Amino acid sequence: MRAALAVLSEVPERWEAFLAGTSACPAPDPHLGWAAWQLAFGFGIADAERLGGALLKHVREAGLRTSWTEQDAAYEEEVRRFVAAGPCGPLGGRLAELRAELAPYIRANVLGAALVHLTMPGVPDVYQGTETESRTLVDPDNRRTPPDVRGALAALDEGRAPRDLPEEKLALTATALRLRRARPECFGEDATYAPLPASGPAAAHCLAFVRSDRVLTAVTRLAARLAEGGGWNGTVLTLPPGRWREAGGERSYEGGVPCAELFASRPAALLVRTG
DSSP states (O other): OOHHHHHTTOOOOHHHHHTTTTTTTTTSHHHHHHHHHHHHHHHOOOOHHHHHHHHHHHHHTSSSSOOOOSSHHHHHHOOOOOHHHHHHHHHHOOOOOOOHHHHHHHHHHHHHHHHHHHHSSSSSOTTTTTTTTOOOOTTGGHHHHOOOOOHHHHHHTTOOOOOOOHHHHHHHHHHHHHHHHHHHTTTSSTTTTEEEHHHHTTGGGEEEEEETEEEEEEEESHHOOOOHSHHHHHEEEEEEEEEEEESSSSSSEEEEEHHHTTTTTSSSEEEEEEO
């Protein structure tokens, strides 16, 4: 949800153009329309029951036209009709197309945020179901039974490539947590943290840091703006001395590494110093 919504802040003109085309299906009020289209984009699933339930909670808690204690049945029915005809109707197809176009940047946010969360100083909290891409709405939608990931994880451990973004996040999460278990000295209370700046025209799009001189995290940030600016353009991340191997992978690096190479297959990299 948040990973997708964050991309809209990078492409406001595209979002504005999309909203301009929704006038054929006006919301009962502009506040609801603004919230509904953003929620539908972040959710990415055209489920009128789930999306409608979240928006009913939204308008009741806003207390502008209806509330939990004084419900306006007519207005709430308008909300349900709007959800069915708008975000979950024909215009929902256009919304899905926009989301598909922005999918590479959503992927960068999902994987980058997951890796930073799992390797930054502190103790990461991983709720059941968030090992993969989690698409849940407000309570009670977020009480849904999370998927059983054991079969997928076993297949990934046997060498099968991730089939989609949820499996990519699952593989990355498993790799990072297993590394924390294998190298507790790199993440515990006595572990160190050092930022690692990149150099070059797109340096601001690389966030990297080192834990205890042994583990290195590097992720892509603001990927949509990076693409708009022409990509990495020779930007380099200079690694600390030694040889660094991709955790759970085969690739190794040393010295200055072009970000285009480091992030060639995935917008997030977890490296371990091997020598």
